[in-house]
Amino acid sequence: MSARCTVGSRHGWNLVCAHTRNLLPAPVMGTSKNAPHGIFRGGLILLLLLVAGPGWTAGGGDYLMHAEVDLSDRKSLQRGARTFVNYCLSCHSAALMRYNRLGRDLNISENVLKENFMFGTDKTGDTMTVALNRMEAEQYFGIVPPDLSVTARSRGANWLYTYLLTFYRDTSRPTGVNNLAFPDTAMPHVLWELQGWQEPVYREEIRKDGKVTRVIDHLEVVTKPQQKPAPYQDEPYEETVRDLVNFMVYLGEPIKLKRNTIGAWVIVYLLILLVIVYLLKREYWRDVK
Numbered sequence: 272m273s274a275r276c277t278v279g280s281r282h283g284w285n286l287v288c289a290h291t292r293n294l295l296p297a298p299v300m301g302t303s304k305n306a307p308h309g310i311f312r313g314g315l316i317l318l319l320l321l322v323a324g325p326g327w328t329a330g331g332g333d334y335l336m337h338a339e340v341d342l343s344d345r346k347s348l349q350r351g352a353r354t355f356v357n358y359c360l361s362c363h364s365a366a367l368m369r370y371n372r373l374g375r376d377l378n379i380s381e382n383v384l385k386e387n388f389m390f391g392t393d394k395t396g397d398t399m400t401v402a403l404n405r406m407e408a409e410q411y412f413g414i415v416p417p418d419l420s421v422t423a424r425s426r427g428a429n430w431l432y433t434y435l436l437t438f439y440r441d442t443s444r445p446t447g448v449n450n451l452a453f454p455d456t457a458m459p460h461v462l463w464e465l466q467g468w469q470e471p472v473y474r475e476e477i478r479k480d481g482k483v484t485r486v487i488d489h490l491e492v493v494t495k496p497q498q499k500p501a502p503y504q505d506e507p508y509e510e511t512v513r514d515l516v517n518f519m520v521y522l523g524e525p526i527k528l529k530r531n532t533i534g535a536w537v538i539v540y541l542l543i544l545l546v547i548v549y550l551l552k553r554e555y556w557r558d559v560k
């Protein structure tokens with residue numbers, strides 16, 4: 272466990288892995304001796320957990336890297352969609368999304384959609400399903416790669432960002448890689464040709480019981496990609512991942528794109544109404560005075 276329970280401090284985040292596999296905080300219990308106190312404390316903790324809800328379910332708060340999500344950036348969403356169909360859709364589905372909706376929402380024309388985004392089908396009304404057979408997938412990975420339609424909501428954008436940036440070489444794993452956000456993940460590092468290979472840099476830490484353990488301090492790219500495939504040549508890997516996470520946030524809740532615009536119009540409407548109501552008020556009071 273020690274090698275996988277890691278702390279990455281150079282990037283300003285601390286990654287405590289023991290909890291991340293189950294994505295739940297460690298259980299906290301009150302003692303029975305002081306039961307009322309315990310119940311009170313339990314209630315308080317429950318309240319805090321509710322308040323901190325999204326942070327916890329996303330696998331933790333401040334020790335994850337921060338993803339700059341911006342759903343108004345259509346170009347970023349388009350680039351993310353491109354990476355998603357090229358690198359993820361071979362194993363994962365996104366069964367809640369239809370190609371024609373993707374085209375409409377992200378301003379991708381039908382021709383471009385058909386040529387660059389749709390590989391398994393030619394019907395734009397189809398959902399983004401996967402070519403990989405479930406049985407075969409289970410044979411290869413020991414688990415069927417989950418549908419990614421709403422993963423950004425269940426895991427959170429920061430978790431996804433950290434996950435895709437922290438694959439590192441680990442020869443003890445069947446895939447040859449491990450991950451800081453998802454220890455012992457069955458997923459291979461599918462974006463290696465864009466990022467290269469990372470290896471952990473360790474440091475020693477003294478545990479509470481006085482024993483010295485080796486923990487991962489941070490990851491370092493040891494083999495850079497020789498020649499990145501087009502159109503990624505000039506794009507830093509962090510940018511590619513940011514666009515991909517941006518796209519996955521959109522995927523999790525496509526209506527968000529519209530909701531922001533609707534919200535803006537509602538405010539404009541209310542402001543106009545305010546002016547009218549104010550003028551009306553003045554008109555009424557003129558007679559009263």
Ligand code: HEC
Nearest residue numbers: 358359361362412414415416417422455456457458459461
């Ligand atoms: C070669 C097949 C394969 C490809 C390609 C692939 N994945 Fe995976 N992925 C998996 C497998 C297998 C798992 C299950 C890991 C586990 O549970 O241990 C997984 C799990 C995940 C998870 C964790 C989901 C969860 O909530 O547990 C995310 C997120 C994910 N993949 C994202 C991606 C993204 C983004 C891409 C494209 C860049 C991608 N994957 C490409 C095989 C793949």
